[in-house]
Amino acid sequence: MNKGQLLYEGKAKRLYATEDEQILFVEYKDSATAFNGEKKAEIDGKGNLNNKITTLIFEKLQAAGIASHFVKQLSPNEQLVRRVDIIPIEVVVRNIAAGSLSKRLGFDEGTALPRPIVEYYYKDDALGDPHITTEHIDVLGIATATEVEELYKQGLAVNDILRPLFAEVGVELIDFKLEFGRDGAGNVLLADEISPDTCRLWDATTGQKLDKDVFRRDLGNLTEVYEIILEKLGGK
Ligand code: C5P
Known part of the structure; x- marks a missing residue:
């Protein structure tokens, strides 16, 4: 190819x-x-x-x-x-409060949520990727109600697989962002990437941040912590 x-x-x-x-x-x-x-x-x-x-x-x-x-x-x-046509919605799944959720709702970072939650953000750089509701998605016309249901279900299903997978190697999956696209037949398909750029991953014992917050907040060497994640996933 x-x-x-x-x-x-x-x-x-x-x-x-x-x-x-x-x-x-x-x-x-x-x-x-x-x-x-x-x-x-x-x-x-x-x-x-x-x-x-x-x-x-x-x-x-x-x-x-x-x-x-x-x-x-x-x-x-x-x-x-x-090849898929990317749906301009960032689907964020959260297990533990951190980042923009903590800012918005006042939860201390690290507070466990009573259940995983799913949020939607409008993928638009000029608008700064604003948080949107299903009502906004409807009036923007960027996904159908059936597709949004699919995003919600797939978001939680991915969480159900990744959270224990990381837990087994001593890493807590705090939150993550997913993107989806439509294939030629109109099916909604998980797309983009899933990496420490798009997830918050904390060492379950020490609380060390092993994700892009290291870069966002100047907490140390990004490649060192991404290598820790790669190694824990069996990739080295
Ligand atoms: O910033 P916020 O707390 O809303 O981020 C939630 C999760 O989504 C984090 O894991 C972050 O890395 C990810 N995210 C992303 N791309 C964005 C916004 C957030 O990967 N544009």
């Missing part, structure tokens, strides 16, 4: 066409960004780490019955995925 025309460049990845209409080539970049692109850095090795971690997680999800766009890893920083 060959890398064709560049179709899209995002903050962390580039997407290329291939000779197969249905398959895209993804290249993970070494760029780290936070706060809607206000904070930026190039971090050697980050692309490889996220490519490998995403590969391991999508493989584990597929083995557990969650379909996704993931096809296979090709090289340290490249993978093949199925």
Whole structure:
């Protein structure tokens, strides 16, 4: 499979066409960004780490019955995925209060929620990815009620698989963000990446942050903690 025309460049990845209409080539970049692109850095090795971690997680999800766009890893920083039209909704699942939820509702970071919750954010850089409700999704016309139900169900199903998977290796899955797309037949398919860029992961014993908050909050060396996650997932 060959890398064709560049179709899209995002903050962390580039997407290329291939000779197969249905398959895209993804290249993970070494760029780290936070706060809607206000904070930026190039971090050697980050692309490889996220490519490998995403590969391991999508493989584990597929083995557990969650379909996704993931096809296979090709090289340290490249993978093949199925072509989908991304639904402009970030689906965030939370087990423990942190980040914007703590700010918004006043829960101390680290407070266990009585049950996992699912939130939606409108994927729009110019608007700063605002929190939205199902009513907003309806009037924006960005997903049908049936699709939103699917996002909700799949979000919780992914949590039910990933939370114990991380717990087994001594890591608490605090929260994470998922993206979904529509395939050619209109099916909603899990897409994008799942990595320490898109999850909050805390060492269950020490509470050490093993995710992008290390970069957002200047807490240390990002690649060191991403390597810890890769190793714990059996990837090293
Ligand atoms: O910032 P907030 O607390 O809402 O983030 C919730 C979760 O979603 C975190 O794991 C964060 O890394 C992830 N997220 C993301 N991309 C965004 C916003 C949040 O991966 N644009």
